[in-house]
Amino acid sequence: MKLNVAINGEAKEFDIHPKDMLLDVLRDDGYTGVKRGCSTGDCGACAIILDGKAVNSCILFAAQAEGGKITTVEGIGNPKVPSPVQREMTDAGGIQCGFCVPGIVVSATALIDENPEPTEDEIREALDGNLCRCTGYVKQIEAITLAVKETRKTRGARLGVA
Amino acid sequence: MVKTYHRPAKLEEALRLVADENDKNVPLAGGTTLALNVRGVDGLVDMSALGLSYIRLDNRSLRLGAMTPIREIQRSEPVRQAAQGIISESAKNYLTALIRNRATIGGILAAGNFWADLATVLVALDASVTIRGAAERTISLEEFIKNGPRKSLGGGILTEVVIPPAAAGAQCGYSRLAKVETDISIVSAAVCLVLSGKTIRSARVAVGNGSRPIRLPDLEKSMAGQTLSAAADLAARKVPSISAESDIRASAEYRKEVAAVLVKRLLI
Ligand SMILES: Cc1cc2nc3c(=O)[nH]c(=O)nc-3n(C[C@H](O)[C@H](O)[C@H](O)COP(=O)(O)OP(=O)(O)OC[C@H]3O[C@@H](n4cnc5c(N)ncnc54)[C@H](O)[C@@H]3O)c2cc1C
Ligand code: FES
Ligand code: FES
Numbered sequence: 016m017k018l019n020v021a022i023n024g025e026a027k028e029f030d031i032h033p034k035d036m037l038l039d040v041l042r043d044d045g046y047t048g049v050k051r052g053c054s055t056g057d058c059g060a061c062a063i064i065l066d067g068k069a070v071n072s073c074i075l076f077a078a079q080a081e082g083g084k085i086t087t088v089e090g091i092g093n094p095k096v097p098s099p100v101q102r103e104m105t106d107a108g109g110i111q112c113g114f115c116v117p118g119i120v121v122s123a124t125a126l127i128d129e130n131p132e133p134t135e136d137e138i139r140e141a142l143d144g145n146l147c148r149c150t151g152y153v154k155q156i157e158a159i160t161l162a163v164k165e166t167r168k169t170r171g172a173r174l175g176v177a
Numbered sequence: 178m179v180k181t182y183h184r185p186a187k188l189e190e191a192l193r194l195v196a197d198e199n200d201k202n203v204p205l206a207g208g209t210t211l212a213l214n215v216r217g218v219d220g221l222v223d224m225s226a227l228g229l230s231y232i233r234l235d236n237r238s239l240r241l242g243a244m245t246p247i248r249e250i251q252r253s254e255p256v257r258q259a260a261q262g263i264i265s266e267s268a269k270n271y272l273t274a275l276i277r278n279r280a281t282i283g284g285i286l287a288a289g290n291f292w293a294d295l296a297t298v299l300v301a302l303d304a305s306v307t308i309r310g311a312a313e314r315t316i317s318l319e320e321f322i323k324n325g326p327r328k329s330l331g332g333g334i335l336t337e338v339v340i341p342p343a344a345a346g347a348q349c350g351y352s353r354l355a356k357v358e359t360d361i362s363i364v365s366a367a368v369c370l371v372l373s374g375k376t377i378r379s380a381r382v383a384v385g386n387g388s389r390p391i392r393l394p395d396l397e398k399s400m401a402g403q404t405l406s407a408a409a410d411l412a413a414r415k416v417p418s419i420s421a422e423s424d425i426r427a428s429a430e431y432r433k434e435v436a437a438v439l440v441k442r443l444l445i
Contacts, residue, residue, distance in 0.1 A: 016182060033182035033221060036212060056209060059275050068248075068278040074212035075279065076205070078182045079223060122274065143359050144273025 020083050022046065023090025031077045037063070038072040041087060048088035048117045052146070059145035062118040063087050069125035071144070088117035091124050099165035100124055100158070107158035111149035118145045123159045127166055135160065181220040185227070188309060188334070194222045196332060204334055206244055206284035209276055229283070229336060232256060237342035239264075243283025243335045247271050247295070250282060260302055260343050263351035263367060267294035273359050283335040286318075289326045294353050294365040296322070297385035299340065300392055301349070301367035307337040315339070322389055344371045344379065350443040353385075354435055356426065363387055363427045366439035377403055382412075384436045386421040393419070405444050412440040 018029040018040070029040055038061045041049045049072055052060035056074040063072045064086040092098035100123045103109070110116050119142065126133055126141035133141070138159050147155065183202070185191045194202045202220035205211055211221070229244035234255045241250060250256055251268035271277055271285070271293050285293055286306065296318070304318045310333030318338070321329040343349060353365040365385035371378045380400045382393045396415045400408040416437035421429040 032179075034179040034215060055213060056276055059273070062275055068246075069275055070278050071209075071275045074209050076182070076208050076212060076221065078184075078221075079205075079208055079225070081184070140269065141274050144275035 016078065018077050018081060020080050020085050022085045023087060029077070033076070033078055035077045036073055037075045037077040037080050037085075040077045041072060041085075046087045046089055050114060050117055052114065052118075057146070058115070059118040059122065060115055062121040062145065064121055064125045064128075067125065067129065069122045069141070086121070086124075088120050091120055098124065099162040100127070103158040103162040103165060104155065107154055107161055109150060109155035109158035115145060115147040115149075119147065119155055123162065127159075127163060131163070131166060133163060179215050179218055179221060182223065183220060184223040184225065188227050188229075188336070191222050191224060191227060192309060192334060194220065195334065204287070206281040206287070207246065207276075207279035209280045210284065210288045224334070230281075239340040241282050241338045241340070243337060244281050245283075246278055247280050247282065247285070248274060248277035250295075251277065259340065260298075260347075260349040260369065263298050263349050264295070264302070264340065267298040267351055267353075267365070267367070270294045270353060270355070270358070270362070282338050286321065286338070287326050287330060287335050291322050291389035292361050292385065292387060294351070294362050294385060297365045297383050297390040298351050298367045299338070300390040301351075301369055301381050301383035302340050302343065303381065304338055304340045306335055307339065308333045309336050310334075319390075319392060343369055347371050352439045352443055354439065361387070361426070364421075364432050364436045364439060366436060366443060368440060368443040370444075375404055377401055377405070377408055380408070382440060384416060384419055384440065386419055386436065387424065387426060387432055388422060391419050409441045409444040412444060413437050416440050 018031045020027055050060035052058035054073045056071045061071055061073040062069050066083050092101045100120050122142050122145050138156055183194055195204055200219045202222050203218050205221040205223045224244055229242040231242040232253045233240040239259055247268050251265050257265045299318050305315050306318055306321050307315045310331055347369045349369040351367040353362040355362045367383050369381045377400050380397045382397055383390045399411050417433040421432035423429045
């Protein structure tokens with residue numbers, strides 16, 4: 016069957032099987048910023064934004080995304096033009112091995128897009144499905160709090176999203 | 178092995194596909210369970226185009242479409258306003274935000290995830306579920322849980338969860354104990370009381386024993402006419418007689434004892 020989606024603002028068509036998971040479709044197409052940690056919905060490394068909501072792509076049938084707008088970490092920013100969340104994650108020491116970071120950036124970005132002034136409780140709630148084995152979360156929550164301040168200045172400047 | 182994917186636009190079409198005797202088609206909601214296990218399934222019947230994702234306030238009853246994601250329920254203003262916010266709060270304690278954005282109220286009930294605190298709260302609030310098969314039926318959530326999803330659904334589709342308005346002046350509370358916030362609760366408890374001066378006029382009490390909600394009608398009856406502290410003593414005596422099982426999270430004995438503590442603390 017066909018799958019039509021917009022990924023980071025670009026229209027794409029895929030040939031998929033009904034049992035395919037969106038994570039595999041994305042990684043096979045080169046979106047390797049979407050990580051595979053567990054494949055069972057537990058770790059959040061595979062998070063993407065689908066129609067404004069952060070979701071686990073490893074437990075999402077690709078067919079369920081039909082007609083949807085997908086944002087992966089690649090569409091949020093890159094090393095040359097990092098988003099406020101990405102910049103603050105680096106500056107505030109929210110990254111150690113880095114494996115969880117695309118998922119954390121995705122969850123935090125979906126939150127700030129929806130709610131530009133989240134409280135610390137709201138940040139914790141939005142990140143409760145992103146496991147990090149290295150940092151202990153404190154620096155990451157600090158980084159996202161700083162990014163919220165940063166986005167006050169740069170709101171709307173994100174890459175790839177209409 | 179999954180071979181086909183359907184996305185019907187009409188409930189009748191979805192029902193026809195699910196009832197098909199040649200193909201084993203199953204309803205697909207959020208997919209968070211089905212994605213992990215599709216053994217024996219031939220076709221997926223995606224229900225996302227059936228218009229079953231909604232939250233409506235109707236004559237003070239809350240109507241939740243079966244396809245409504247848990248996180249939407251958690252964040253909905255009318256849901257927050259209802260029953261002192263305990264529906265919203267218990268929804269928030271369902272697994273993780275990434276899962277709550279996909280998993281649906283219909284999916285968690287149809288999958289038999291009765292350990293969810295949300296189920297405990299919905300039983301305390303006397304919620305009912307509507308099921309469409311050949312005909313439409315509405316049964317209490319308590320009965321749905323007692324008979325189990327397979328028998329209750331009878332091959333039909335759960336379409337709606339209805340939460341009636343709490344009695345006038347009712348005060349509701351909910352509490353849980355879990356190892357960490359995102360873990361499944363060891364026990365949970367929900368209580369709704371109507372007071373008349375210093376005594377209880379009526380009460381509803383439900384306890385989640387780690388596997389499913391249990392209502393305590395005997396305790397509810399005996400609490401009527403009592404003060405809060407007398408009712409707390411009754412709870413301390415009667416709640417430990419609930420059934421409970423031992424598993425990796427806690428022993429049955431621990432669950433029974435702590436359930437009583439949660440109910441007591443909700444009262445005083
Ligand atoms: C990381 C993780 C941890 C989990 N931990 C646990 C756990 O410890 N214990 C546990 O029991 N579960 C656990 N789950 C399962 C979780 O509770 C379910 O994923 C979720 O409740 C299913 O909701 P859904 O909308 O995604 O349903 P789906 O996966 O779409 O459907 C689930 C089942 O219900 C049926 N169904 C769905 N909606 C309807 C409807 N409206 N009418 C009729 N039938 C319907 C489907 O056919 C299917 O059989 C876990 C899941 C994840 C991802
Ligand atoms: S890879 Fe999807 S949650 Fe871990
Ligand atoms: S930085 Fe290593 S898992 Fe988070």
